[in-house]
Amino acid sequence: MRYLPHTPEEIEAMLRAIGKGSVDELFEQIPKEVRLDRALAIEPPLDEPSLMRHLDELSHRNRAADLISFLGAGAYDHPISPAVDQLLLRSEFYTAYTPYQPEVAQGTLQSIFEFQTIVSELFGLPVANASMYDGASAAAEAVLMAKRLTRRERVLVSSGVHPHYRETIDTYLQGIGSGKAAIQALPLGEDGRPGALDNLVQDDIAAVVIGYPNFYGCVTDVRRAAEIAHRHGALLVTVTEEPFALALLEPPGELGADIAVGEGQPLGVPLQFGGPYVGLFACREGRDFLQQIPGRLVGETVDKNGERGYVLTLSTREQHIRRERATSNICTNTGLCALSVTIRMCMLGKQGFIEAGRQCLAKSEYLKAKIKALAGYSLVYPSTPTFNEFAVRVRGGSAARVVDALEPKGFLAGFDLGRVDPGRADQLLIAVTERASRADLDAFARALDAL
Amino acid sequence: MSGKFDVKEGFLYTKDHEWAAPKADGIEVGITAYAVDQLGDITLVNLDVKVGDSVQAGKSFGTIESVKTLSDLFSPVSGKITKINAELESHPELVNEDCYGKGWMVLIDASNPAEKDELLSPSAYGELLKIVDH
Numbered sequence: 001m002r003y004l005p006h007t008p009e010e011i012e013a014m015l016r017a018i019g020k021g022s023v024d025e026l027f028e029q030i031p032k033e034v035r036l037d038r039a040l041a042i043e044p045p046l047d048e049p050s051l052m053r054h055l056d057e058l059s060h061r062n063r064a065a066d067l068i069s070f071l072g073a074g075a076y077d078h079p080i081s082p083a084v085d086q087l088l089l090r091s092e093f094y095t096a097y098t099p100y101q102p103e104v105a106q107g108t109l110q111s112i113f114e115f116q117t118i119v120s121e122l123f124g125l126p127v128a129n130a131s132m133y134d135g136a137s138a139a140a141e142a143v144l145m146a147k148r149l150t151r152r153e154r155v156l157v158s159s160g161v162h163p164h165y166r167e168t169i170d171t172y173l174q175g176i177g178s179g180k181a182a183i184q185a186l187p188l189g190e191d192g193r194p195g196a197l198d199n200l201v202q203d204d205i206a207a208v209v210i211g212y213p214n215f216y217g218c219v220t221d222v223r224r225a226a227e228i229a230h231r232h233g234a235l236l237v238t239v240t241e242e243p244f245a246l247a248l249l250e251p252p253g254e255l256g257a258d259i260a261v262g263e264g265q266p267l268g269v270p271l272q273f274g275g276p277y278v279g280l281f282a283c284r285e286g287r288d289f290l291q292q293i294p295g296r297l298v299g300e301t302v303d304k305n306g307e308r309g310y311v312l313t314l315s316t317r318e319q320h321i322r323r324e325r326a327t328s329n330i331c332t333n334t335g336l337c338a339l340s341v342t343i344r345m346c347m348l349g350k351q352g353f354i355e356a357g358r359q360c361l362a363k364s365e366y367l368k369a370k371i372k373a374l375a376g377y378s379l380v381y382p383s384t385p386t387f388n389e390f391a392v393r394v395r396g397g398s399a400a401r402v403v404d405a406l407e408p409k410g411f412l413a414g415f416d417l418g419r420v421d422p423g424r425a426d427q428l429l430i431a432v433t434e435r436a437s438r439a440d441l442d443a444f445a446r447a448l449d450a451l
Numbered sequence: 452m453s454g455k456f457d458v459k460e461g462f463l464y465t466k467d468h469e470w471a472a473p474k475a476d477g478i479e480v481g482i483t484a485y486a487v488d489q490l491g492d493i494t495l496v497n498l499d500v501k502v503g504d505s506v507q508a509g510k511s512f513g514t515i516e517s518v519k520t521l522s523d524l525f526s527p528v529s530g531k532i533t534k535i536n537a538e539l540e541s542h543p544e545l546v547n548e549d550c551y552g553k554g555w556m557v558l559i560d561a562s563n564p565a566e567k568d569e570l571l572s573p574s575a576y577g578e579l580l581k582i583v584d585h
Contacts (some may be wrong), residue, residue: 287541291495322521325514 072431
């Protein structure tokens with residue numbers, strides 16, 4: 001990043017060159033009532049040592065970073081090697097954007113192609129795009145795409161899809177067709193999986209959207225949902241918030257999903273106040289799917305000398321071609337986050353990825369068994385398989401109280417499900433990653449028991 | 452030929468550069484050579500209608516997307532769609548290659564014969580092209 005200072009003399013020279021007497025005169029086009037006619041109400045400048053001390057104090061107020069975290073619910077605390085950051089800082093890569101003349105930057109295109117390959121293999125679907133803004137917007141775009149492909153109006157969204165994702169789908173649908181009214185909730189059964197599929201999927205449904213695993217950690221029966229959806233001419237969309245689950249689970253594409261989306265954060269982006277994250281998007285092959293996929297696609301080809309090269313096979317046409325008729329609001333991709341995912345996944349390798357997945361599952365099962373054995377605690381969905389996240393009913397009936405009580409003891413206990421569903425105020429959603437040691441898990445179970 | 456762009460005799464035209472060709476079984480509709488030239492390489496023909504749907508003169512029945520822009524396709528006449536050119540879904544380039552033939556889009560069973568009189572004759576359309584393409 002270049003820093004371009006300008007002296008009062010330079011400012012005066014620039015004003016002279018454009019024939020303005022002062023900076024205020026330069027901005028006189030801006031209506032007076034929206035101009036700020038005073039200095040910004042901020043502290044005076046600090047010298048560097050004072051500033052460093054101030055920042056240090058601020059960072060120490062961020063206690064979350066020192067706590068042992070069992071908080072997931074859509075964002076997962078996997079360890080990321082500092083080597084990833086080091087590579088990201090290379091000036092060839094350090095931009096959030098795809099270049100406007102993309103083929104000039106072969107390295108950037110190659111890294112996006114690798115990213116697409118990773119996403120395609122994860123989901124078991126042949127086509128993946130260069131990334132979306134985040135998992136929630138990817139889910140909403142999948143719904144819009146399914147509506148275009150089927151030319152149908154209604155969508156069934158499982159109550160097991162992350163509540164924030166469901167809100168995003170609501171928002172995206174507001175201005176389209178019959179809006180939010182086109183969305184019907186698909187209630188969860190006793191086992192935490194979509195119930196009533198047979199009754200609710202009708203011939204006017206564009207898409208059935210299910211979580212895999214879902215928000216409550218339950219591993220959904222994708223094959224069955226796909227069969228029912230397809231029988232009625234609907235598309236099946238799967239949403240995966242924690243893609244490490246796909247290290248062990250069968251890819252949704254192989255179970256019949258037509259479009260699979262997910263959140264890429266767990267694969268290589270640190271937890272950073274909710275974003276920026278990176279959305280994963282993959283779908284079936286076919287000209288109709290390719291024509292309707294949002295975002296951009298990088299392809300591999302050969303140049304006139306027969307050498308391997310990369311091209312922007314499908315550009316986002318929303319800004320310069322489709323404009324007011326745009327079918328998607330994505331005009332770019334989250335390039336830097338996608339690159340971070342690509343580097344991290346390449347460092348892990350196939351074996352490393354599967355090993356990390358195995359650790360997540362094993363540690364989660366270990367903690368699950370410990371908590372289940374505690375008096376007053378029980379699993380919400382005891383018979384349904386989970387990956388690294390599960391819901392428990394807490395002793396005393398208030399998950400919020402458990403979260404509050406464990407924070408001073410050094411734990412982020414999990415997500416209080418009462419925050420998204422008042423009927424679940426006694427339920428705590430607990431996530432475990434490979435970061436947790438056996439000692440951490442034992443200490444956490446003891447702390448829960450001591451409440 | 453009329454000027455730079457091919458204008459077919461026996462066809463009728465709209466100001467929006469669609470053509471309407473009276474056939475034995477209805478009115479065939481497509482876009483003109485001038486429209487194709489303006490669009491450039493066509494990447495996607497998106498017909499919003501299916502056989503049996505009603506269309507209205509002057510109303511959009513789909514969109515056409517090229518590497519440069521996206522345009523509405525306006526129906527020259529009102530009536531019922533009796534055929535659509537399904538080939539265009541996988542081969543939109545047919546419109547570039549043969550806009551008055553293999554690049555046809557829909558066949559309409561016209562419901563209001565008077566609307567035909569509103570359309571431009573080949574010579575009138577040729578005159579229009581002289582004005583728009585100066």
